[in-house]
Amino acid sequence: MYQVKVNNEYNYDVDKNGDGLLINGNKVTADIKQLNTTTWHIINNLRSYNVEVVSFNKAEKTAEIKVNNNIYTATAKDQFDILLDKLGLSSLNVAKISEIKAPMPGMVLKVFVTEGMKINKGDNLFILEAMKMENIIKSPADVTVKTVKIKHGDKVEKGQILMLF
Numbered sequence: 001m002y003q004v005k006v007n008n009e010y011n012y013d014v015d016k017n018g019d020g021l022l023i024n025g026n027k028v029t030a031d032i033k034q035l036n037t038t039t040w041h042i043i044n045n046l047r048s049y050n051v052e053v054v055s056f057n058k059a060e061k062t063a064e065i066k067v068n069n070n071i072y073t074a075t076a077k078d079q080f081d082i083l084l085d086k087l088g089l090s091s092l093n094v095a096k097i098s099e100i101k102a103p104m105p106g107m108v109l110k111v112f113v114t115e116g117m118k119i120n121k122g123d124n125l126f127i128l129e130a131m132k133m134e135n136i137i138k139s140p141a142d143v144t145v146k147t148v149k150i151k152h153g154d155k156v157e158k159g160q161i162l163m164l165f
Contacts, residue, residue, distance in 0.1 A: 001013065001014070001015045001078075001079055001082075002014045002015070002076045002077065002078055003076070003077045003081075003082060004074055004075070004076045004077075005074070005075050005076075006072050006073070006074050007072055007073055008073070008075075012024055013025070014076075028044065029044075030042050030043060030044035031043040031044070038052055038053045039051065039052045039053075040052075049067055049068055050067070050068055050069075051065060051066070051067050052065070052066040053065055053066075054066050054071060060075075061075060061076045061077065061078070061081070062074065062075045062076075063076075097140055097141045097143060097165055098164065098165055099161050099162075099163060099164050099165065100125060100137065100161070100162050100163040100165075101159050101160060101161055101162065102128065102156040102157060102158055102159060102160045102162055103128075103135075103137070103158065104128070104130045104135075104158050105130065105155075105156065105157050105158050106128045106129050106130030106131075106135070106155070106156060107128070107129045107130075107153065107154070107155050107156070108126055108127070108128060108129075108150045108151065108152060108153065108154045108155075108156060108162075109126075109127040109128070109129050109134060109152065110126060110127045110152060111125075111126045111148060111150060111151060111152060112124045112125060112126060113125055113126070113145050113148060113163070114145065114148065115145055115146065115147060115148055116144070116145060117144070117145045118142075118143075118144050118145075119139045119142070119143050119144070119145060120139065120142050121139055121140065121141050121142050122138050122139060123138060123139045124136050124137075124138055124139075125137045125138060125139055125163065126150065126162070128156070143165035144165060145163060145164075145165060146163075146164040146165055147163065147164040148162075148163055149161060149162055149163060149164070150162045150163070
């Protein structure tokens with residue numbers, strides 16, 4: 001069984017058993033034809049749908065799906081994700097971070113963020129030059145920048161606190 005959320009708005013319980021596919025407890029009797037690895041043609045309740053998987057992230061269980069030229073974002077939770085939610089353990093995988101320290105001694109070449117900015121995981125924070133190499137330091141989590149303690153041209157030491165979140 002899966003719980004699927006579409007566009008962070010619509011919720012569906014999807015289950016596949018010996019009788020076929022059940023969505024919210026209702027049996028679906030659609031005619032489904034796979035055209036290639038990412039495209040299907042579906043006829044359900046006398047309506048035709050062209051479905052294409054635009055992107056798929058197996059680890060995060062997310063997908064972007066194009067249905068008749070409309071793109072939808074879907075996230076799925078399997079029975080293990082649902083159990084972790086019930087036990088209150090699902091938030092353990094979310095990185096909690098309050099600061100960024102210099103990973104090595106070097107000089108700050110550029111700072112991309114300012115105080116108060118909301119940053120997503122993987123966004124560039126700053127460029128640190130060390131041993132004649134430029135290293136782009138990225139955000140390890142979704143955060144809001146509280147304090148920026150560096151500016152262009154600053155020399156930093158390994159372990160020095162550079163930003164607070």
